[in-house]
Amino acid sequence: MFRSLKIYLGGEIDLESLSQSLIDFGYKRQDSVAEEGDFARRGNIIDIFPFTFELPVRVETDLKQIAHIRTFSLKTAEPLWEHRMIIVLPVTKPGASRTRVFSEEFPLENFVDLEAGDYVVHSEHGIGRFLGIEKIKLKDKKEDHLVIEYDRSEKLYVPVDKMHLVQKYIAFQVRRPKLYRLDSREWLRTKERARKGIQKLAWELLSLQAMRQSVAGFKYAADNDWQGQFEATFPYKETPDQLKATQDVKKDMESLKPMDRLLCGDVGYGKTEVAMRAAFKAAVNNKQVAFLVPTTILAEQHYQNFTRRLKDFPIVVEMLSRFKTEGEQKIILSGIKEGRVDIIIGTHRLLSDDISFKDLGLVIIDEEQRFGVKAKEKLKALRLNTDVLTLTATPIPRTLYMSLMGAKDFSVINTPPENRLPVKTVVVEYDEDLIRQAIERELARKGQVYFLHNRVEDIDKIRDKLIRLVPQGARIAVAHGQMSPRLLESVISDFLKGDIDILICTMIIESGIDIPNVNTIIVNNAQDFGLADMHQLRGRVGRFDRRAYSYFLIPRHGVLDTDARKRLDAIVEHTQLGSGFRIAMQDLEIRGAGNLLGIQQHGFILAVGFDLYCRLLREAIGTFKKAGILNG
Numbered sequence: 001m002f003r004s005l006k007i008y009l010g011g012e013i014d015l016e017s018l019s020q021s022l023i024d025f026g027y028k029r030q031d032s033v034a035e036e037g038d039f040a041r042r043g044n045i046i047d048i049f050p051f052t053f054e055l056p057v058r059v060e061t062d063l064k065q066i067a068h069i070r071t072f073s074l075k076t077a078e079p080l081w082e083h084r085m086i087i088v089l090p091v092t093k094p095g096a097s098r099t100r101v102f103s104e105e106f107p108l109e110n111f112v113d114l115e116a117g118d119y120v121v122h123s124e125h126g127i128g129r130f131l132g133i134e135k136i137k138l139k140d141k142k143e144d145h146l147v148i149e150y151d152r153s154e155k156l157y158v159p160v161d162k163m164h165l166v167q168k169y170i171a172f173q174v175r176r177p178k179l180y181r182l183d184s185r186e187w188l189r190t191k192e193r194a195r196k197g198i199q200k201l202a203w204e205l206l207s208l209q210a211m212r213q214s215v216a217g218f219k220y221a222a223d224n225d226w227q228g229q230f231e232a233t234f235p236y237k238e239t240p241d242q243l244k245a246t247q248d249v250k251k252d253m254e255s256l257k258p259m260d261r262l263l264c265g266d267v268g269y270g271k272t273e274v275a276m277r278a279a280f281k282a283a284v285n286n287k288q289v290a291f292l293v294p295t296t297i298l299a300e301q302h303y304q305n306f307t308r309r310l311k312d313f314p315i316v317v318e319m320l321s322r323f324k325t326e327g328e329q330k331i332i333l334s335g336i337k338e339g340r341v342d343i344i345i346g347t348h349r350l351l352s353d354d355i356s357f358k359d360l361g362l363v364i365i366d367e368e369q370r371f372g373v374k375a376k377e378k379l380k381a382l383r384l385n386t387d388v389l390t391l392t393a394t395p396i397p398r399t400l401y402m403s404l405m406g407a408k409d410f411s412v413i414n415t416p417p418e419n420r421l422p423v424k425t426v427v428v429e430y431d432e433d434l435i436r437q438a439i440e441r442e443l444a445r446k447g448q449v450y451f452l453h454n455r456v457e458d459i460d461k462i463r464d465k466l467i468r469l470v471p472q473g474a475r476i477a478v479a480h481g482q483m484s485p486r487l488l489e490s491v492i493s494d495f496l497k498g499d500i501d502i503l504i505c506t507m508i509i510e511s512g513i514d515i516p517n518v519n520t521i522i523v524n525n526a527q528d529f530g531l532a533d534m535h536q537l538r539g540r541v542g543r544f545d546r547r548a549y550s551y552f553l554i555p556r557h558g559v560l561d562t563d564a565r566k567r568l569d570a571i572v573e574h575t576q577l578g579s580g581f582r583i584a585m586q587d588l589e590i591r592g593a594g595n596l597l598g599i600q601q602h603g604f605i606l607a608v609g610f611d612l613y614c615r616l617l618r619e620a621i622g623t624f625k626k627a628g629i630l631n632g
Contacts, residue, residue: 133145242274245274338358443501456506480505496515
C-alpha cells in the first residue's frame with residue numbers, strides 16, 4: 001500500500017517483471033488502456049494509466065533499456081509530452097458509497113462497517129463477538145443469520161429480519177469489553193442501571209431546552225427583495241440539502257423561539273453559504289451577527305468572502321483577530337458597541353469581556369468542538385436568548401447524536417455540490433521524486449499546492465528542499481501560527497489571490513473555505529495525524545470541478561504502530577464524497593475519545609455501547625416529551 005514504482009528514461013527494464021509488479025499494485029491488464037488502473041502490453045511497448053494521472057503514459061523499450069516515456073492522448077494515441085521519469089502508485093480502491101439514511105426504526109446507522117471478529121451489542125442479550133453470517137435451515141428453507149458468540153462459547157443466531165437489534169459495539173476505548181452469558185439477568189441489570197442514569201441526563205437536556213422556549217426571541221420578517229438579490233450572487237447551484245437547510249434556518253429565525261440549530265455536512269458541502277444567508281437575513285432586520293471561528297486563517301477567509309459578496313449592499317463587515325492591531329481593534333469594538341458594525345467575524349476573541357453588542361441577534365459558530373471550556377460556557381449563556389447556528393464538518397458524536405435524539409434542532413447536508421469529484425488519496429513513503437512529480441503536474445495546469453509540515457522548528461528546511469525540487473520560478477511561501485500577524489496575513493492574502501504557487505504550512509489551514517485553484521495537498525509525516533484531521537486536510541482541495549489529489553507521506557522504512565496504520569488505511573478507504581460521518585466515528589473508535597459526556601455517562605457508554613446508549617437516550621427524551629412533564 002505504501003510502495004511506489006519508478007520508471008526512468010534510459011533505465012534497464014524487464015517487461016515481464018514490470019507487468020507482474022503492476023498486477024501486484026492492483027492494475028488490470030487490458031487490450032488497451034481506458035481508465036486509471038489499466039495497463040496494456042504489445043511487443044516492446046507497455047501502456048500504463050497510473051493512479052493519480054489524468055492521461056496514460058507509453059513506455060517504449062529498446063532491447064532491455066527504456067527509450068521513451070511519453071504521455072499520450074486517449075482519443076488519438078498521439079504522443080503529447082516526454083518524461084524523464086514517472087512514479088507509479090498502487091491503485092486505491094474507493095470505499096463503499098483524494099450516503100446514510102436516518103430513520104425512526106434505525107435511529108443510528110452504523111457509520112463503521114461490521115466485520116467478523118468485531119464486538120456487537122444485542123439489545124436483549126448484551127455484548128458478544130460477531131462471527132459472521134451463516135445460512136440456517138428453517139422450515140425447509142435456508143435463511144441468513146448473524147452469528148454472535150457470547151461468554152463460554154455460547155452462540156446466538158439472529159435472523160436478518162431482526163438485525164436491527166444488533167449494532168457494532170463502540171465505546172471509544174481500546175480495551176476489550178466484557179462478554180455476557182446468554183439468558184443471564186446480569187445484562188438486564190446493567191441495561192437498567194444505564195437507563196436510569198441516561199434519564200437523568202435527558203431531564204437536564206430538556207430542562208435547558210424548556211428554559212430557552214420560555215424566553216421570547218426576536219421574530220425576523222419574511223425574506224425581502226434584497227435577500228433574493230444577495231442569494232443570487234452565490235456562484236454555484238444550490239444542492240437540495242442546502243436549500244432545505246436554508247429553509248430550516250429561516251423558519252427558526254422567523255419564529256419567536258430562539259434558534260439553536262446544528263448544521264452538519266462534510267467538508268466543502270456548502271455549510272458556509274447557509275450561514276451567510278442567515279447572517280444577511282439578520283443584518284437586513286437590523287440585528288448584529290457574530291461569526292465565531294476557531295482560527296485566524298479561517299476568520300480571514302470568511303472576512304474576504306463576506307466582503308466580496310456584500311460589496312453591493314449597505315452592510316458593514318469587520319474581522320476581529322490577532323491580525324488586527326490594538327488600535328484597529330479599539331475602532332472595531334467601538335463600532336460593535338454603537339451598532340455601526342453589522343457582521344463581526346472573529347476567533348474566540350469575540351467572547352472576551354470587553355466586547356459589547358448594541359443589538360446581537362445571531363451567533364454562528366464554526367466547529368464548536370474546537371473551542372475550550374470557557375468559550376463553551378459563554379456560548380451556553382448566549383443560547384438562552386440569542387439565535388445560534390452551529391456548523392460542523394466532523395461532528396463529535398455528542399453533538400451529532402444529541403441532535404438526532406431530539407435535544408437539539410438538526411439539519412444535515414448529505415449531497416455533494418454539482419460536479420464535485422472525490423479527492424484522489426495516496427499514502428506512500430516520503431520520496432522527493434514523487435513530491436516533484438505531484439507539484440509539477442499541479443503547476444502545469446496553473447494550480448496551487450499545499451505542502452503541510454506541522455513542525456515550526458524545521459519548516460524552513462522543508463522550504464529550502466522544495467526550492468531545489470520544484471521548477472525555477474515557482475513562488476513559494478511559508479505560513480505558521482508563530483509568525484507575526486501582519487506577515488501571516490500578508491502571506492495568506494497573497495495565496496488567496498494566486499500570487500503564491502506553493503504554501504508550506506502547519507495545521508493552521510485545517511479549517512478553511514473554498515479556494516478552487518488549490519487542488520494538490522501533500523501532508524508530511526501523516527502517521528502523526530488523527531483520522532478526522534487527515535479528512536479535514538484532504539477537504540482543503542477538491543472544492544471545485546477539477547480533479548484533486550492528496551498525498552499522505554510517511555517516513556521511508558519507518559515502522560508504524562497499529563493505530564497509525566489503521567488511520568492511514570481508513571483515509572484511503574473512505575475517499576467517497578460524504579465520508580465525514582464514517583471517519584469521525586472510526587477515528588474515535590481507533591484512538592478512544594475519553595470523557596465525552598461526563599464520568600458517569602461515559603461509564604454507561606462502556607457498559608452498553610454507544611449505539612444502545614443513544615437509543616436509550618432517545619427513548620428517555622421521547623418519554624419525557626410525550627408525558628408533557630416539562631410543559632406543566
